[in-house]
Structure formats: structure tokens, C-alpha cells
Amino acid sequence: xxxxxxxEQNLLRNSLSRYLADHYSYEDWRKFTAxxxxxxxxxxxxxxxxxxxxxxxxxxxxxxxxxxxxSMVVMEEFGRALVVEPFVPTVVIGGxxxxxxxxxxxxxxxxxxxxxxxxxxxAFAEAQGRYNLADLATTAKKQGGAHILNGxxxxxxxxxxxxTLIVTARTGGARREPGGVSVFLVEKGAKGVSTRDYxxxxxxxxxxxxxxxxxxxLIGEEGAxxxxxxxxxxxxxxxxxxxxxxxxxxxxAATTEYAKTRKQFGQPIGKxxxxxxxxxxxxxxxxxxxxxxxxxxxxxxxxxxxxAVSAAKAAAGKYARAVAESAVQIHGGIGMTGELDVGxxxxxxxxLETLYGSPDHHLRRMARLDQ
Amino acid sequence: xxxxxxxxxxxxxxxxxxFIAEAKPKLPQKLGAPEQARLSKDDYxxxxxxxxxxxWVAPAWPKAFGGADWSxxxxxxxxxxxxxxxxxxxxxxxxxxxxxxxxxxxxxxxxKKFLPRILSGDDWWCQxxxxxxxxxxxxxxRCRAVRDGDHYVVTGQKTWTTLAQYADWIFCLxxxxxAAKPQEGISFLLIDMKSPGITVKPIVILDGAPEVNEVxxxxxxxxxENLVGDENKGWTYAKFLLAHERSALASAxxxxxxxxxxxxxxKAEQLDGAPLIRxxxxxxxxxxxxxxxMALEFTELRILSQEAKGEKVGSESSILKVAGSEIQQxxxxxxxEAVGYYALPNDMSLGDNEAVGPDYARGLAGRYFNxxxxxxxxxxxxxxxxxxxxxxxxx
Numbered sequence: 194x195x196x197x198x199x200x201e202q203n204l205l206r207n208s209l210s211r212y213l214a215d216h217y218s219y220e221d222w223r224k225f226t227a228x229x230x231x232x233x234x235x236x237x238x239x240x241x242x243x244x245x246x247x248x249x250x251x252x253x254x255x256x257x258x259x260x261x262x263x264s265m266v267v268m269e270e271f272g273r274a275l276v277v278e279p280f281v282p283t284v285v286i287g288g289x290x291x292x293x294x295x296x297x298x299x300x301x302x303x304x305x306x307x308x309x310x311x312x313x314x315x316a317f318a319e320a321q322g323r324y325n326l327a328d329l330a331t332t333a334k335k336q337g338g339a340h341i342l343n344g345x346x347x348x349x350x351x352x353x354x355x356x357t358l359i360v361t362a363r364t365g366g367a368r369r370e371p372g373g374v375s376v377f378l379v380e381k382g383a384k385g386v387s388t389r390d391y392x393x394x395x396x397x398x399x400x401x402x403x404x405x406x407x408x409x410x411l412i413g414e415e416g417a418x419x420x421x422x423x424x425x426x427x428x429x430x431x432x433x434x435x436x437x438x439x440x441x442x443x444x445x446a447a448t449t450e451y452a453k454t455r456k457q458f459g460q461p462i463g464k465x466x467x468x469x470x471x472x473x474x475x476x477x478x479x480x481x482x483x484x485x486x487x488x489x490x491x492x493x494x495x496x497x498x499x500x501a502v503s504a505a506k507a508a509a510g511k512y513a514r515a516v517a518e519s520a521v522q523i524h525g526g527i528g529m530t531g532e533l534d535v536g537x538x539x540x541x542x543x544x545l546e547t548l549y550g551s552p553d554h555h556l557r558r559m560a561r562l563d564q
Numbered sequence: 565x566x567x568x569x570x571x572x573x574x575x576x577x578x579x580x581x582x583f584i585a586e587a588k589p590k591l592p593q594k595l596g597a598p599e600q601a602r603l604s605k606d607d608y609x610x611x612x613x614x615x616x617x618x619x620w621v622a623p624a625w626p627k628a629f630g631g632a633d634w635s636x637x638x639x640x641x642x643x644x645x646x647x648x649x650x651x652x653x654x655x656x657x658x659x660x661x662x663x664x665x666x667x668x669x670x671x672x673x674x675x676k677k678f679l680p681r682i683l684s685g686d687d688w689w690c691q692x693x694x695x696x697x698x699x700x701x702x703x704x705x706r707c708r709a710v711r712d713g714d715h716y717v718v719t720g721q722k723t724w725t726t727l728a729q730y731a732d733w734i735f736c737l738x739x740x741x742x743a744a745k746p747q748e749g750i751s752f753l754l755i756d757m758k759s760p761g762i763t764v765k766p767i768v769i770l771d772g773a774p775e776v777n778e779v780x781x782x783x784x785x786x787x788x789e790n791l792v793g794d795e796n797k798g799w800t801y802a803k804f805l806l807a808h809e810r811s812a813l814a815s816a817x818x819x820x821x822x823x824x825x826x827x828x829x830x831k832a833e834q835l836d837g838a839p840l841i842r843x844x845x846x847x848x849x850x851x852x853x854x855x856x857x858m859a860l861e862f863t864e865l866r867i868l869s870q871e872a873k874g875e876k877v878g879s880e881s882s883i884l885k886v887a888g889s890e891i892q893q894x895x896x897x898x899x900x901e902a903v904g905y906y907a908l909p910n911d912m913s914l915g916d917n918e919a920v921g922p923d924y925a926r927g928l929a930g931r932y933f934n935x936x937x938x939x940x941x942x943x944x945x946x947x948x949x950x951x952x953x954x955x956x957x958x959x
Binding site for chain 2 (some may be wrong): 194195196197198199202262275327351371452455464466470472473474475476477480481482483484485487492501503504505507508509512553556557559561564
């Protein structure tokens with residue numbers, strides 16, 4: 194029983210947090226998220242140089258041989274600094290699906306991920322499908338040696354920055370049936386890809402993406418992608434839980450600091466018991482969210498791993514919302530402005546609450562996994 | 565990062581499981597379902613004495629005083645496994661409260677006189693802290709002890725004294741210097757419950773059981789040798805004891821066991837012809853509760869691993885008291901809900917093993933009402949929040 198990080202993991206955290214402190218200030222963040230591109234591409238190259246894009250990937254594909262804990266460390270620091278760069282879609286989801294599939298495609302793409310030469314976005318959501326990964330209207334058909342994709346994907350986070358999309362589509366079976374789900378790699382510049390780009394909460398960018406007879410390369414086995422998808426989604430959720438914990442830590446620190454300095458009625462507002470108890474409830478929620486995140490990451494791959502991930506996602510979503518809403522409340526009017534960073538962390542946490550399934554969805558999944 | 569226990573710790577777990585398998589047939593069945601049991605003094609002592617015989621009754625005490633001297637991880641494994649097996653806990657008043665205080669602050673004569681009888685179960689202890697005017701504001705207590713030659717004369721009242729009706733001894737916070745600041749005039753006194761001038765009056769609480777009492781002291785003579793540590797230093801010992809009480813790990817394992825019993829009930833109960841556990845609304849509430857419990861289990865493990873490494877865990881452990889008691893209460897609430905109308909009979913009007921509805925429904929409403937105490941005792945959850953605000957958040 195040991196919750197301490199290895200020396201390498203601490204090194205990874207320290208070098209990343211130092212980099213973010215020096216080069217990813219909130220002032221910079223406000224500038225580049227408001228720019229037309231919405232990000233500063235230099236950071237991704239620096240992340241590659243710091244080794245964090247390679248950290249969780251296997252050594253035979255240019256990685257450093259780490260795993261979920263390395264992703265957790267990276268995402269916690271990302272959350273603390275409200276980073277917009279698409280680590281999870283590229284490294285955790287893209288990397289995870291390719292590692293799982295193996296073969297020539299893995300050999301081709303994984304080293305590019307590790308080296309920071311490609312950015313992936315994960316196109317899975319559809320208007321009718323809500324959180325069900327198998328509820329797909331997008332189809333793929335084999336034509337000659339390749340597949341041809343048709344359909345629409347909603348709110349593909351990071352798609353405006355990506356060169357390549359990972360797309361779920363049905364190659365067989367009825368809508369919502371577990372069998373017949375496949376995953377594809379699609380060049381964003383390929384024929385028949387149309388995008389509508391827009392800004393999303395907390396500095397992120399997203400696209401709705403259409404495919405019309407678009408050529409696509411199959412990842413893994415045709416029609417049998419749901420199981421590996423669920424597995425990789427568990428990893429993605431666990432990583433995002435760490436991101437949420439980074440954001441929660443920032444909100445917690447900002448709020449207690451503000452309560453100690455902001456004076457009303459002739460004293461710091463942190464002296465009022467009603468606010469003290471509210472902040473203690475934030476602290477308890479923070480600690481419980483931290484535990485949920487650790488549980489999810491440490492149980493990945495266990496027989497009860499998916500159930501633990503869903504429990505953590507459901508519980509942490511509730512804790513994060515409680516912390517964030519209280520942070521805004523205790524900051525008062527200034528907490529309502531976009532000038533202060535608090536509101537942006539709040540929005541990131543609300544976005545993460547919905548991403549890859551709302552708390553309600555995951556409670557249902559928990560109950561289903563029981564039966 | 566590693567969730568596994570060491571081979572030595574796993575071997576210890578096997579030893580515990582072996583002991584449980586041996587002990588279980590010797591215990592009355594009702595000890596396994598605390599929400600249904602009405603326990604007599606003898607019921608409590610059966611388990612205590614089995615553990616005593618094994619040398620395991622005082623897991624945290626040093627070997628020199630007859631304890632098991634287990635590591636914090638061993639203690640965690642032990643409490644988790646006995647909860648899982650549906651075994652009862654031992655009562656904390658002697659083993660977990662006055663015992664550690666005597667070990668830390670008592671003199672040799674006191675250690676010799678009291679510790680062996682706490683271990684054997686020959687002495688039953690109760691806790692004389694709260695008074696009618698001193699609840700959360702414990703330091704305002706007024707029960708007076710006046711030194712008169714070789715003894716103290718104690719006059720005053722204690723209240724909410726758990727199971728004082730069975731007690732041979734009471735450890736009391738008494739005021740020895742009324743002129744000093746509230747915290748500085750308090751002493752820690754051990755009082756024989758058979759002393760002339762002591763009256764115990766039961767208080768029936770919400771579940772209908774006389775679980776707590778008022779204890780009255782009318783010029784009770786207490787030998788001065790029963791003073792623990794120094795006169796007027798009692799507050800220090802009281803705080804030491806409260807910290808012990810608060811940081812009791814593995815309470816989540818008790819809620820885990822109660823949740824397992826709740827799931828069994830929800831499988832047996834019917835709603836519209838199907839098991840209640842299949843009802844989406846009920847399943848949703850159950851899953852939400854379990855998700856919170858799972859997080860709490862990991863919060864415990866995190867604190868455990870810090871303690872196991874020898875790091876000092878301070879008021880952070882207050883969150884275990886707050887979150888742990890709230891979850892305990894929610895499990896009891898949902899269990900009461902699960903049995904529908906059969907929560908309504910007043911079980912106290914029935915015989916010990918009698919039930920109006922299914923056996924598993926007996927006592928569930930009482931348990932719900934009884935456990936409202938969990939957020940009140942041991943420093944109310946509001947007091948815990950005051951502690952965290954000050955000590956952890958620095959407000």
C-alpha cells in the first residue's frame with residue numbers, strides 16, 4: 194500500500210509544472226485562447242521535448258514505457274494551469290486504441306504521437322447518441338481495399354487543431370447493438386470531410402464534422418471495437434479526473450486565499466463561520482475527488498476497473514461541481530467575471546463533468562455492471 | 565503507486581481470517597447484524613473476551629501493557645476483515661479512550677491497577693465528558709472536584725453517558741480550579757461507579773433504547789490516587805483522547821458491510837413484481853451512495869499510507885469523521901426506505917427476536933433514528949468543520 198510517486202514521476206511533474214509556471218501564465222492563456230487559432234502551437238512541441246507525450250507510451254513505439262499514472266501526473270498539472278492542448282485525445286485515446294490494435298498503423302502513428310508530430314481528435318459523439326458509444330448513425334463500408342465513411346459527428350473537442358481524426362462508425366449490426374462498431378483513422382484533409390469550427394467552454398475549441406464518402410483506415414478488428422473502446426475510454430476518464438483535480442486544487446487555493454484577504458464588515462470574510470463551513474465542505478469534496486481520481490487510475494485493468502471508473506466519474510463530477518460553485522459564490526461578483534480565472538476553471542469542470550458521460554450515465558453504468 | 569499489501573501483511577490477513585473462521589461459530593448470530601441486535605452486557609463481552617484470549621483485544625497498545633502492538637496497516641486489515649465478516653467492534657471506552665490515556669499519562673500504579681482489567685473485560689468503562697451545559701463547548705464543564713486531604717469530593721452531573729448502566733468505572737473531566745481559564749482548570753479523574761453518591765438515570769433515545777444515561781455525583785469521595793497526570797492538566801489529556809477517537813480508521817468498512825446487507829435486502833424486496841434493486845430510481849440512489857463510499861475508502865487508504873510511512877496526520881483525519889458519519893447515516897436511511905411499510909412497526913414493543921415483517925426489516929428504522937447520533941457525538945460535525953477550517957485551511 195503506497196500512494197507515493199516514483200522518482201521519474203516526480204521528475205515529470207516537476208519539469209512540467211515549472212514549464213507551465215514559466216510559460217503558461219493565465220495572462221498568456223487569455224491572449225492565445227482569444228486569438229484566431231485559439232492556442233499557441235509552441236507548447237505542444239515543448240511538451241514533446243519534455244517527454245510528456247511519450248511518457249505513457251511503450252518503448253518499442255518511441256515512448257518512455259509509463260502508463261496511466263504518468264498520464265495522471267500530466268493531466269493534474271494541465272488541470273492546474275487550465276491547459277487546452279489535446280493530450281487525452283492524442284496520447285491516451287489515440288495512443289491507447291493504436292496500442293491495443295497493434296500492427297502497421299500502430300508502428301506508423303505511435304512514434305509520431307510520442308514525438309509531437311501529430312495531433313488527434315476523437316470524433317465519437319452523435320446528435321442522437323448522447324453518451325452511448327454504440328449508438329451510431331455514422332457508417333463505414335469496405336470499398337476495394339479501404340473503407341468509406343459517411344455521417345456526422347458532434348462537438349469534436351480539439352478538432353480545429355487536429356490533423357487526424359479518430360472516428361467511430363458502424364460497419365454492421367443495428368443501431369446501439371454492441372457488435373458492428375468499428376474505429377477509423379481519418380486524415381482531416383481527406384476528401385469529403387467538412388467541419389464547422391467553434392469555441393467551447395474554458396478556452397477549448399471544437400468542431401462538428403461531416404463525412405461524405407471519406408476514405409478511412411480501420412484501427413483494429415472490424416465490428417469488434419466496442420470493447421477496446423470502453424477500455425480506452427476508462428483510461429481517458431481516469432486521466433480527465435486527474436485534470437479535474439488539478440483544477441479543483443487551483444480553485445481551492447484561490448478561494449481560501451481570497452477569503453483571507455477580502456474584507457467586509459471590518460474583517461476578512463474567512464472569519465465568518467458560514468463561509469468557513471462552506472470552504473470545509475469544498476475541502477472535503479476536494480479530498481474525496483482526489484481519492485476518486487486515484488481509485489480510477491489505480492484500478493484500471495482490474496476486473497472491477499470499469500465499475501470503479503464509473504463510480505469515480507459520478508462521484509467526482511458531483512464533488513467538482515460543489516467546489517466550483519462555492520468558489521464562485523465566495524468570490525462574489527468578481528467570481529462572475531471572465532477576468533478572474535475562477536470562472537474558467539468552473540467551466541472546465543462543468544465540461545469535464547459531461548465529457549465521456551454525465552454522473553447519471555455513470556451511475557447507470559455502475560448499476561448495469563452489477564447485474 | 566501500489567495498491568497491494570506486502571506478503572507479510574497478506575500473511576497477517578490470512579491469520580485474521582483463520583481466527584474469524586474459528587471464532588464465528590462461538591458468537592451469537594445477532595452480533596453479525598448490528599442494526600438488528602439488541603445487545604446485553606454479556607453479548608458485548610463475548611467477543612471482547614475471545615479477542616482477549618487471542619491477545620488481540622488491544623491492537624494499538626504496546627506489548628508491554630498487553631497490547632498486540634500492531635502497525636497501523638495491520639490494524640486496518642484487522643478492522644476491515646472483521647467488518648467484512650459481520651463481526652462486532654469492541655467498545656471504545658476502555659480500550660480506545662481511557663486505556664491510551666493511562667498508558668500515555670498515568671503512573672505505574674494506575675497502569676498496574678487498571679490496564680489488565682480493561683484488557684480482560686473485567687472492568688467496563690464509560691466516558692464522563694458531556695454535561696447539560698457543556699456539549700460542543702466541552703471546556704465550559706462545571707462538574708466540580710474539590711481536594712480534601714487524600715481524596716477529591718466530586719459534585720455535579722454528566723450526561724449522554726453511553727452504557728453507563730453496565731459500567732464499573734467512569735473517567736471524568738472535572739473542574740478543579742474554577743478561577744482559571746476554562747481549559748486550564750480541568751482534571752482527569754477515574755471514579756468507581758460503586759462509590760456512594762453516584763446515581764445513574766437512563767435516557768431513552770430515538771430508537772427507544774436506553775443507550776445513554778445521566779450520571780449524578782453527590783459529594784462522591786474519590787481517592788486522590790485516581791487523578792491521571794497533573795491536576796488542572798486534564799484538557800491536554802482530553803484532547804489527546806478526542807484525537808484518538810476521531811482518527812479511528814476503517815469506519816468505511818463498517819458502512820461497506822452495512823451496504824452489502826442493504827443490497828441483499830433490496831434484492832429480496834419487490835417493487836411492481838421485480839426486485840427493488842432493479843428499480844432505476846432505487847438503483848441510482850444505491851449507486852450514488854456506493855460511489856461516495858468508494859471515494860471514502862480511498863480517502864482512508866490515503867491517510868493510512870501516510871500514517872504507515874510515519875508521517876503525522878493531523879486534523880485532516882477530521883474529514884473521515886464528517887464524511888464517514890454522513891455515509892453511515894445515508895446507508896441506514898436507504899435501508900429503512902428499502903423495507904417500505906415494515907419500517908413502521910415499533911420494534912421495541914416486540915420481543916428480542918420477533919419481527920412483524922421479514923427478519924431483515926427488524927430494527928432498520930431504529931437504526932436510522934439511532935445513527936443521527938453519529939454526526940453529533942465525538943465532536944459534532946460542525947465542530948469538526950471548525951477544526952478543519954482553522955487547522956487545515958488556516959482561516
